[in-house]
Amino acid sequence: xxxxxxxxxxxxxxxxxxxxxxVTTAVANMDIHDIARTARTYGVKRFxxxxxxPEQKELVSRILHxxxxxxxxxxxxxxxxxxxxxxxxxxxxEVLASIRKTDPEVQLVATGASLDNALxxxxxxxxxxxxxxxxxxxxxxTGSGLTKxxxxxxxxxxEPIRGPAAYNHLSVRxxxxxxxxxxxxx
Amino acid sequence: xxxxxxxxxxxxxxxxxxxxxxVTTAVANMDIHDIARTARTYGVKRFxxxxxxPEQKELVSRILHxxxxxxxxxxxxxxxxxxxxxxxxxxxxEVLASIRKTDPEVQLVATGASLDNALxxxxxxxxxxxxxxxxxxxxxxTGSGLTKxxxxxxxxxxEPIRGPAAYNHLSVRxxxxxxxxxxxxx
Numbered sequence: 001x002x003x004x005x006x007x008x009x010x011x012x013x014x015x016x017x018x019x020x021x022x023v024t025t026a027v028a029n030m031d032i033h034d035i036a037r038t039a040r041t042y043g044v045k046r047f048x049x050x051x052x053x054p055e056q057k058e059l060v061s062r063i064l065h066x067x068x069x070x071x072x073x074x075x076x077x078x079x080x081x082x083x084x085x086x087x088x089x090x091x092x093x094e095v096l097a098s099i100r101k102t103d104p105e106v107q108l109v110a111t112g113a114s115l116d117n118a119l120x121x122x123x124x125x126x127x128x129x130x131x132x133x134x135x136x137x138x139x140x141x142t143g144s145g146l147t148k149x150x151x152x153x154x155x156x157x158x159e160p161i162r163g164p165a166a167y168n169h170l171s172v173r174x175x176x177x178x179x180x181x182x183x184x185x186x
Numbered sequence: 187x188x189x190x191x192x193x194x195x196x197x198x199x200x201x202x203x204x205x206x207x208x209v210t211t212a213v214a215n216m217d218i219h220d221i222a223r224t225a226r227t228y229g230v231k232r233f234x235x236x237x238x239x240p241e242q243k244e245l246v247s248r249i250l251h252x253x254x255x256x257x258x259x260x261x262x263x264x265x266x267x268x269x270x271x272x273x274x275x276x277x278x279x280e281v282l283a284s285i286r287k288t289d290p291e292v293q294l295v296a297t298g299a300s301l302d303n304a305l306x307x308x309x310x311x312x313x314x315x316x317x318x319x320x321x322x323x324x325x326x327x328t329g330s331g332l333t334k335x336x337x338x339x340x341x342x343x344x345e346p347i348r349g350p351a352a353y354n355h356l357s358v359r360x361x362x363x364x365x366x367x368x369x370x371x372x
Contacts, residue, residue: 002350018262030216034357041349041356076204078355163227164188164370169264170227170363171220177360178367184350185364 002184004128005045005103005135008176009095010035012051014150015143025142027056032063034173036082042180047086048095060088092150095137103135110154111138111179112145113168119159122182129183138179140172188370190314191231191289191321194362195281196221198237200336201329211328213242218249220359222268228366233272234281246274278336281323289321296340297324297365298331299354305345308368315369324365326358 010031013024032049039047049060064083066072073080089095099106109125129136139146139154151157161170161178170178196217199210218235225233235246250269252258259266275281285292295311315322325332325340337343347356347364356364 034360037355037357038360040353041347041351041360043349043351078353081353082355161227161367161371163229163366165227165229167226167264167267169223169268171223171359173357173359174220174224174227174363177356177363178371180349181347181364181367185347 002043002130004133006043006129006184007046007048007095007099007106007135007137008035008039008044008180009048009050009089009092009137009139010172010176011092011139011141011146011150012049012056013091014147015141016145016147017143020144022147023143024051024053027051027060029063031142031173032060032086033079035176036086037079038173038177038180040082040085042184044180045085046099048098049086049088050091050095051088052090057088057090064088092139092153099135099137106135106137107156108154109136109138110146110151110157111140111175112151112157113160113170113175114145115151115157115160118156120156121159122179125158126183140176142172188229188316190316190319192229192315192370193232193234193281193285193292193321193323194221194225194230195234195236195275195278195323195325196358196362197278197325197327197332197336198235198242199277200333201327202331202333203329206330208333209329210237210239213237213246215249217328217359218246218272219265221362222272223265224359224363224366226268226271228370230366231271232285234284235272235274236277236281237274238276243274243276250274278325278339285321285323292321292323293342294340295322295324296332296337296343297326297361298337298343299346299356299361300331301337301343301346304342306342307345308365311344312369326362328358
């Protein structure tokens with residue numbers, strides 16, 4: 001087990017759409033389930049679903065309640081275990097305020113398929129997580145990725161995932177899985 | 187780029203449900219999209235969606251047609267590119283017959299969270315793929331995993347994915363992503 005706290009946030013705003021416009025994406029039920037299970041598998045401390053839209057926050061809260069305390073908790077205890085560390089927040093400030101209650105110093109790491117500046121390699125970040133106590137918050141964008149404003153806020157950017165092919169259109173669910181495995185899986 | 191052909195099959199039958207009964211699972215639209223994109227990213231030669239139910243085959247064919255040749259192909263060319271190597275088949279025999287037209291010799295590799303017999307490690311299989319021309323077909327189970335009959339048919343079993351935590355309930359979409367990255371991503 002590694003020693004630093006690792007957090008992840010799935011951002012639904014501010015992100016780009018396919019045309020480069022800043023939008024708020026809808027929360028996908030599948031994202032919540034998939035990413036919570038992956039996060040729990042890799043020992044992530046908390047998974048934050050970030051959306052500024054009150055109705056979307058309410059929807060996510062109801063889904064989480066179903067699996068944490070409602071019928072779902074009895075039906076599928078392993079899903080409860082994954083959702084016990086999953087929370088919904090309105091923005092990055094709220095996420096950071098929540099993390100700082102237990103981890104006052106946290107490094108913000110942006111991720112994305114087209115990042116090319118201030119890159120840190122997966123092996124270097126994985127080593128830092130294993131060997132230091134510096135908490136890390138990994139930011140993942142939905143839609144076509146995090147906006148420049150959010151990337152500029154981050155302390156560093158993680159090198160994009162590349163396969164052997166030129167094609168580079170992973171889903172955010174696959175990107176989270178591969179990223180956590182590269183950082184925490186060995 | 188590696189030299190062997192790698193194929194993957196997502197099996198909807200025969201698989202276990204949560205109670206250990208042999209069932210046919212429903213095809214999930216999200217699986218098709220996610221796994222096709224991941225497969226394309228890692229240079230997989232073909233992704234087979236396997237279901238014996240005619241109505242499910244028809245549904246998958248319609249989804250694939252939409253993105254390969256219908257409106258979707260124009261709307262999202264990168265999705266077309268992923269779906270161009272995605273096919274639906276009724277069973278493993280049909281998959282093997284299709285592969286053998288171009289790759290007469292193919293090794294069957296079972297995957298699953300609870301496999302414990304005849305295990306091959308990710309690095310060993312990755313090395314084999316890079317250094318030999320032996321084609322590989324990776325079998326992924328939906329539901330609670332491939333049945334013993336299918337596992338027994340396979341030439342070998344891939345070591346299960348483990349994170350640092352004891353929890354071990356990845357979605358099949360996450361398992362495919364992590365497996366392909368471990369085998370083909372470096």
